[in-house]
Amino acid sequence: MTSSExxxxxxxxxxxxxxxxxxxxxxVFTIExxxxxxxxxxxxxxxxxxxLALPGVFVNIRESLEEAAYRGIEEETGLTDIYLxxxxxxxxxxRDPRMRIISVSYMALxxxxxxxxxxxxxxxxxxxxxxEELLAEETEIAFDHKKMIACARERIKxxxxxxxxxxxxxxxxxxxxxxxxxxxxxxxxxxxxxxxxKKIKDLVEETEHYTTGVSHRPSQYYRRKGNGEEVGKNEQMxxxxxxxxx
Amino acid sequence: MTSSExxxxxxxxxxxxxxxxxxxxxxVFTIExxxxxxxxxxxxxxxxxxxLALPGVFVNIRESLEEAAYRGIEEETGLTDIYLxxxxxxxxxxRDPRMRIISVSYMALxxxxxxxxxxxxxxxxxxxxxxEELLAEETEIAFDHKKMIACARERIKxxxxxxxxxxxxxxxxxxxxxxxxxxxxxxxxxxxxxxxxKKIKDLVEETEHYTTGVSHRPSQYYRRKGNGEEVGKNEQMxxxxxxxxx
DNA sequence: ACAATAGTGTCTGTGAGACAGTATCGA
DNA sequence: TCGATACTGTCTCACAGACACTATTGT
Numbered sequence: 001m002t003s004s005e006x007x008x009x010x011x012x013x014x015x016x017x018x019x020x021x022x023x024x025x026x027x028v029f030t031i032e033x034x035x036x037x038x039x040x041x042x043x044x045x046x047x048x049x050x051x052l053a054l055p056g057v058f059v060n061i062r063e064s065l066e067e068a069a070y071r072g073i074e075e076e077t078g079l080t081d082i083y084l085x086x087x088x089x090x091x092x093x094x095r096d097p098r099m100r101i102i103s104v105s106y107m108a109l110x111x112x113x114x115x116x117x118x119x120x121x122x123x124x125x126x127x128x129x130x131x132e133e134l135l136a137e138e139t140e141i142a143f144d145h146k147k148m149i150a151c152a153r154e155r156i157k158x159x160x161x162x163x164x165x166x167x168x169x170x171x172x173x174x175x176x177x178x179x180x181x182x183x184x185x186x187x188x189x190x191x192x193x194x195x196x197x198k199k200i201k202d203l204v205e206e207t208e209h210y211t212t213g214v215s216h217r218p219s220q221y222y223r224r225k226g227n228g229e230e231v232g233k234n235e236q237m238x239x240x241x242x243x244x245x246x
Numbered sequence: 247m248t249s250s251e252x253x254x255x256x257x258x259x260x261x262x263x264x265x266x267x268x269x270x271x272x273x274v275f276t277i278e279x280x281x282x283x284x285x286x287x288x289x290x291x292x293x294x295x296x297x298l299a300l301p302g303v304f305v306n307i308r309e310s311l312e313e314a315a316y317r318g319i320e321e322e323t324g325l326t327d328i329y330l331x332x333x334x335x336x337x338x339x340x341r342d343p344r345m346r347i348i349s350v351s352y353m354a355l356x357x358x359x360x361x362x363x364x365x366x367x368x369x370x371x372x373x374x375x376x377x378e379e380l381l382a383e384e385t386e387i388a389f390d391h392k393k394m395i396a397c398a399r400e401r402i403k404x405x406x407x408x409x410x411x412x413x414x415x416x417x418x419x420x421x422x423x424x425x426x427x428x429x430x431x432x433x434x435x436x437x438x439x440x441x442x443x444k445k446i447k448d449l450v451e452e453t454e455h456y457t458t459g460v461s462h463r464p465s466q467y468y469r470r471k472g473n474g475e476e477v478g479k480n481e482q483m484x485x486x487x488x489x490x491x492x
Numbered sequence: 493a494c495a496a497t498a499g500t501g502t503c504t505g506t507g508a509g510a511c512a513g514t515a516t517c518g519a
Numbered sequence: 520t521c522g523a524t525a526c527t528g529t530c531t532c533a534c535a536g537a538c539a540c541t542a543t544t545g546t
């Protein structure tokens with residue numbers, strides 16, 4: 001802050017100035033039926049009435065951005081304890097026709113078995129939609145949320161290549177074919193079994209369990225190898241360095 | 247936004263609620279004397295009096311975040327037309343002891359020959375400091391700005407590995423030893439000449455010029471090969487996907 | 493036996509890393 | 520000629536990609 005801002009601040013009374021509102025918009029991703037899906041709500045009011053939009057909440061003066069994001073996700077979906085990551089902050093003037101809102105987008109990655117949309121406190125229509133559909137040319141999405149979705153989709157793809165994010169979509173124990181399917185969906189391309197296994201072999205460890213009742217060779221269950229930190233807890237500013245489109 | 251937020255919004259009058267203030271904090275990087283340096287100001291007021299801080303401005307209700315960032319950078323340093331990228335948004339409650347401020351950090355990468363700190367409109371003490379020093383354990387920095395610096399430093403390192411950001415620190419024409427030096431400073435390690443050249447050969451094209459007056463073999467000047475878009479213009483949400491710590 | 497999926501062995505090409513060698517200037 | 524830096528050729532090793540092969544279940 002410059003010294004003139006400093007002076008400004010010393011005589012500063014919030015009431016005197018018009019401030020933008022600050023919100024968080026939430027991108028809760030999961031994988032269901034071999035598709036990457038997103039929690040969306042159907043808007044009931046103008047503007048963008050009946051259009052799909054991302055869930056979001058305003059940031060309370062007494063909560064951090066991350067707290068607001070967790071609160072919003074719990075209110076909409078009942079989820080707690082999940083992988084959460086800040087993505088980008090959207091501040092264009094015309095993002096919302098009613099008023100100036102600056103919105104910080106957060107992305108959550110959740111295994112489908114943890115999602116019970118009915119558990120949210122809200123009565124709004126909340127459901128899962130395939131990201132592919134949401135991004136389609138002809139699909140209309142409220143506000144600048146389509147851009148947010150495109151942005152998050154890209155980010156997931158990139159992070160899949162150099163981190164463990166894929167595990168966030170699976171339960172504790174999983175088979176390698178399951179894991180590979182997750183990677184394929186996130187990357188949008190098929191992988192070779194043998195090569196895939198070589199690549200991730202250090203990230204997982206065997207269990208004693210096998211799939212049963214399948215009419216072919218059963219598959220062994222694995223779990224993540226305890227390489228220190230878990231996927232599922234936010235790490236500060238993690239989005240940053242990293243990240244970047246290639 | 248949920249329908250209940252929708253209702254909320256319909257009865258919403260800004261005066262009724264306390265909103266956080268929104269600012270942008272600016273990380274203007276350059277390379278000088280074989281060191282990565284940052285434009286910092288010396289605070290003249292409490293809190294953090296006499297401590298170093300990042301330059302920053304409040305976001306006006308009628309300007310976008312990016313516009314605010316460009317405005318701030320021009321006011322402090324006189325720079326215009328530069329590489330700019332959003333990094334992260336900091337929203338903890340206690341970031342500023344005086345009031346709730348949410349701050350969006352932006353990073354600019356500038357060749358040293360373009361920087362003339364005197365050209366800023368502000369009278370504040372503005373100068374360049376080596377990032378190494380700023381990040382040192384014993385250096386005190388105002389607010390949470392040290393975290394911002396650490397974060398940006400990491401991001402630059404990562405982006406250097408898979409993008410062209412290094413070019414942002416150089417003039418139009420440059421020699422390959424110069425370019426290599428930039429990479430070495432950004433990555434924090436020495437590189438092998440031959441390997442480096444193999445890696446970047448597709449990114450550059452020769453010019454006719456050579457260095458002169460050096461008491462050893464002269465070095466040929468190169469320029470960036472016109473691979474479409476330039477480094478120096480912001481690309482939307484570029485920070486996101488990619489990015490990420492490894 | 494066969495369909496179906498799980499899981500493994502191995503060849504090949506590419507590219508990073510390491511190092512040794514040659515080139516061209518001023519003094 | 521020498522010191523200094525620019526620039527190039529090439530070996531090695533690790534790893535991604537591609538493909539062929541073996542293994543184990545239910546019917």
